[in-house]
Amino acid sequence: MSGVVVLISGRGSNLRAIVDGGVPVAAVISNRADALGLAFARGREIKTAVVEHRDYASREAFDAALAKAIDRHAPRLVALAGFMRILTASFVERYRGRMMNIHPSLLPAFPGLHTHAAALAAGVKIHGATVHFVTQELDHGPIIIQAAVPVLPGDDADRLAARVLEQEHVIYPMAIRWFLDGRLSLSGGRVDVAGDGARQFQLVDR
Ligand code: GRF
Numbered sequence: 001m002s003g004v005v006v007l008i009s010g011r012g013s014n015l016r017a018i019v020d021g022g023v024p025v026a027a028v029i030s031n032r033a034d035a036l037g038l039a040f041a042r043g044r045e046i047k048t049a050v051v052e053h054r055d056y057a058s059r060e061a062f063d064a065a066l067a068k069a070i071d072r073h074a075p076r077l078v079a080l081a082g083f084m085r086i087l088t089a090s091f092v093e094r095y096r097g098r099m100m101n102i103h104p105s106l107l108p109a110f111p112g113l114h115t116h117a118a119a120l121a122a123g124v125k126i127h128g129a130t131v132h133f134v135t136q137e138l139d140h141g142p143i144i145i146q147a148a149v150p151v152l153p154g155d156d157a158d159r160l161a162a163r164v165l166e167q168e169h170v171i172y173p174m175a176i177r178w179f180l181d182g183r184l185s186l187s188g189g190r191v192d193v194a195g196d197g198a199r200q201f202q203l204v205d206r
Contacts, residue, residue, distance in 0.1 A: 002026060004176060005075040007066075007083040012037015013165065014081035014102055014172050019044055021173030023180070026073040029066065031085055047073070053085060063091040070095075077179055080134065081172070092136055097186060099134040100179070102172045104164050106130060106146055111139035116157040116164065127151050127160060129168045131175040133186065142191045144175045144184065147202035163204075171202055 003026035006015050012028075015037045019025055028041040031053045041048045049069045056062035062085075070078060080101040092099070105115040107130040110122075119127040128148040135141035147167035151160060178184050183194045193200055 008037040009084040017169035116160045
């Protein structure tokens with residue numbers, strides 16, 4: 001087993017941060033052939049694969065094909081980075097404890113889509129991003145690290161998203177490195193990180 005398989009559906013800025021962070025990426029797999037992140041991966045000579053969800057009649061069939069594509073690389077970790085598909089229970093179970101996601105809110109607040117607009121509408125003053133292990137419940141698995149940023153006067157969803165995204169690029173590679181270094185432990189739904197100087201939060205005041 002070696003490295004990380006990253007699943008993407010689009011832009012791939014988190015993928016880029018992961019690669020630039022020195023994480024060994026065994027392959028990048030997308031459910032969309034036009035995902036921008038695939039071009040980036042090819043440019044870095046990382047193996048890529050496309051498993052188009054539209055080619056499969058059911059979620060189960062798609063997830064089975066996806067698992068096959070992943071397992072070909074025997075990764076230690078599967079990292080979802082803007083992968084826009086709901087996964088079946090058996091897929092989630094197959095990678096239990098070795099599949100992570102990054103979500104653009106401070107979970108458990110604002111699961112699902114359009115998190116920045118939802119945060120603005122709720123009037124929260126602090127927003128952020130969360131890296132968590134993936135479980136059956138969408139956007140609710142054990143939290144590995146969170147980054148908090150302020151919501152500033154004059155923010156719209158795009159400005160807020162950009163502030164959060166900058167921090168996503170800091171915390172996701174960090175969480176993955178902790179995992180690969182064997183520093184993460186999971187008990188009772190809580191994740192701890194071993195070793196000195198590891199903070200499971202990032203606070204940004206700008
Ligand atoms: C990020 O905001 C991530 O938190 C969310 O989807 C977005 C993906 O962006 N899950 P990118 O493709 O990594 O640029």
